[in-house]
Amino acid sequence: MNSVTSSSSVSPVSYIWLVFLFFVMASMPVHAQVTEIESLPKELTEEEMTRLHEIGLHFQETPPPEGRVRNIAEYERNEGVLIRWPLWIPLDLVAAMSEHVMVTTIVGSGIQRQSAQNAYQQAGVTMENTNFLIAPTNSVWTRDYGPFYIVDEDHQVGIVDFKYNRPRPADDQIPQAMGEMFDLPVYGMNLVHTGGNYMTDGWQTSASTDLIWEENNDNEQFVMEQMESYLNTETYHVTIDPQNSSIKHIDTWAKFLDVDKILIARVPASHWRYEEHEEVAEYFANQISPWGTPYQVFRVDTPNGQPYTNSLIVNERVYVPLMNSSWDDAAIAAYEEALPGYEVLGFTNPGSTGWNSSDALHCRVKEIPDRGMLYISHLPVIEPQPLKDSYELVAEIIPYSGAALIEESLELYYSLNEGEWQSVPLYQKEEHSWAGMVEIEHDTETVTYYFSAADASGREETWPLIGEPGARTFEIDRTTLTVTYPAGWSLAGIPVETDATF
Numbered sequence: 001m002n003s004v005t006s007s008s009s010v011s012p013v014s015y016i017w018l019v020f021l022f023f024v025m026a027s028m029p030v031h032a033q034v035t036e037i038e039s040l041p042k043e044l045t046e047e048e049m050t051r052l053h054e055i056g057l058h059f060q061e062t063p064p065p066e067g068r069v070r071n072i073a074e075y076e077r078n079e080g081v082l083i084r085w086p087l088w089i090p091l092d093l094v095a096a097m098s099e100h101v102m103v104t105t106i107v108g109s110g111i112q113r114q115s116a117q118n119a120y121q122q123a124g125v126t127m128e129n130t131n132f133l134i135a136p137t138n139s140v141w142t143r144d145y146g147p148f149y150i151v152d153e154d155h156q157v158g159i160v161d162f163k164y165n166r167p168r169p170a171d172d173q174i175p176q177a178m179g180e181m182f183d184l185p186v187y188g189m190n191l192v193h194t195g196g197n198y199m200t201d202g203w204q205t206s207a208s209t210d211l212i213w214e215e216n217n218d219n220e221q222f223v224m225e226q227m228e229s230y231l232n233t234e235t236y237h238v239t240i241d242p243q244n245s246s247i248k249h250i251d252t253w254a255k256f257l258d259v260d261k262i263l264i265a266r267v268p269a270s271h272w273r274y275e276e277h278e279e280v281a282e283y284f285a286n287q288i289s290p291w292g293t294p295y296q297v298f299r300v301d302t303p304n305g306q307p308y309t310n311s312l313i314v315n316e317r318v319y320v321p322l323m324n325s326s327w328d329d330a331a332i333a334a335y336e337e338a339l340p341g342y343e344v345l346g347f348t349n350p351g352s353t354g355w356n357s358s359d360a361l362h363c364r365v366k367e368i369p370d371r372g373m374l375y376i377s378h379l380p381v382i383e384p385q386p387l388k389d390s391y392e393l394v395a396e397i398i399p400y401s402g403a404a405l406i407e408e409s410l411e412l413y414y415s416l417n418e419g420e421w422q423s424v425p426l427y428q429k430e431e432h433s434w435a436g437m438v439e440i441e442h443d444t445e446t447v448t449y450y451f452s453a454a455d456a457s458g459r460e461e462t463w464p465l466i467g468e469p470g471a472r473t474f475e476i477d478r479t480t481l482t483v484t485y486p487a488g489w490s491l492a493g494i495p496v497e498t499d500a501t502f
Contacts, residue, residue: 048167055163057169058172059162059164060176060186060188064189066153067152071233072149073200073256074313079101080368081101081365082368084142085116090347092347093349100129103130103131104131105130106133106174107134133178135170136170138169141196141363144166144194145166146366147174147178147179148195150187150232156400157400161187163192163193165193165194187230196251196252197250199250200256204233205233205235205236205259205290206233206236207236207254208239209249211241235290239283242265242277247358252310252360253277257313260290261298263299263334264277264299265309266302267303291379296338298334302327304325305356305357306323306327306328307358316341316342316343317342319347320345322355341468341469372399372457372459375397375400387476390437391440392438393438393449393451394435397453399456405454405455405456406456408425412437413450413452415471418446448472449473450463452467
């Protein structure tokens with residue numbers, strides 16, 4: 001049981017005092033309530049260093065999920081976020097997130113839940129978009145001990161648990177509690193890991209620092225076997241930690257923004273870790289994304305350890321930690337350049353629990369994917385295409401909710417030479433495969449496009465998730481002509497004069 005109950009008796013006088021204290025706490029200013037420091041630190045304490053043998057003591061290993069699974073990326077459609085009370089994030093961030101998604105708050109008791117609700121109401125949080133998980137915790141780092149999420153071949157979302165790399169038994173039980181709360185299967189992966197040192201793209205590619213090797217006895221083969229069995233990881237980018245920090249978490253200096261986009265911190269050439277930052281940036285620039293193209297590497301300046309990469313993507317919005325620094329505006333601009341169409345929101349966090357270089361917004365908030373998401377997958381056309389009359393573009397469209405697709409909503413939107421948008425209906429090719437046909441004109445040089453769909457659950461979705469602002473473009477190679485012909489056709493009897501290359 002995760003709820004907290006007590007069977008001890010309370011005297012009438014004690015009861016009166018408890019009621020009095022409750023109303024005193026409820027009437028305290030919001031800032032006074034949220035500055036409570038009830039959390040172990042991000043790093044291992046000296047005492048915990050003597051208890052490393054307890055890591056995973058309460059972990060429950062299970063067989064891996066059956067069949068082929070997909071590890072869900074942070075930037076896919078989310079239904080909520082997971083945070084922990086007492087807060088180490090500003091209340092205005094809670095209010096902003098609650099405008100669009102469900103905010104699930106871990107509280108240690110019913111009294112804590114009431115305290116949180118009072119603070120939320122005073123701060124203008126959208127209360128119908130809040131719920132609470134009553135469970136003990138050791139710290140606020142929901143990113144680090146929160147679940148990894150997968151979807152199985154039956155399109156059901158599930159949780160992958162792991163051995164949290166801290167001897168903190170309460171934190172280590174949160175994935176199990178989340179599984180119970182959201183009615184999701186939980187698979188126990190026998191691997192020491194932490195969410196702050198993990199990111200994935202939804203296309204079988206993930207990344208971490210080499211902390212993942214260190215914490216698993218440098219047994220790289222074992223790590224890869226576990227990652228493949230439980231998360232279907234085919235490519236695992238494991239790099240140095242350019243910051244040389246005590247925690248070695250990848251989210252303190254890098255972030256997947258899309259399947260082919262990554263943001264990496266940049267420090268001045270005079271910085272003592274400049275070469276290491278450029279090394280990891282060059283590494284990713286030379287890697288091929290699952291879409292068959294080199295990664296687009298975006299940089300954000302962090303000259304004084306600003307934690308700008310420690311941001312959170314929730315649907316069409318990016319929540320960025322700000323430091324009241326002269327570099328804040330440039331950080332916002334970096335995200336706007338990398339993610340056109342997204343609303344980029346900055347949040348400072350003054351006080352004793354403020355942001356720092358190895359611990360900020362992303363560390364303290366964990367996304368919760370939409371269990372019934374309308375999933376659209378497409379391998380974008382990126383390379384120049386030979387000249388043809390038309391081009392067939394195919395997408396996989398799967399309603400995880402099980403609701404029927406609304407066929408008249410399935411459309412391919414496209415623009416020729418950056419002109420007006422037009423659309424064509426999609427036609428079904430296979431069970432989850434839908435295609436649209438783009439017909440070009442004699443002067444077409446570029447085709448820009450995106451997909452749109454809706455289902456009977458009320459969900460509407462586009463690919464890319466941001467829709468038109470993120471539409472992809474390919475060029476027409478007018479020096480190359482593609483000719484189709486039936487079997488037995490011969491060019492010998494049909495002279496052709498052309499400058500095109502066949």
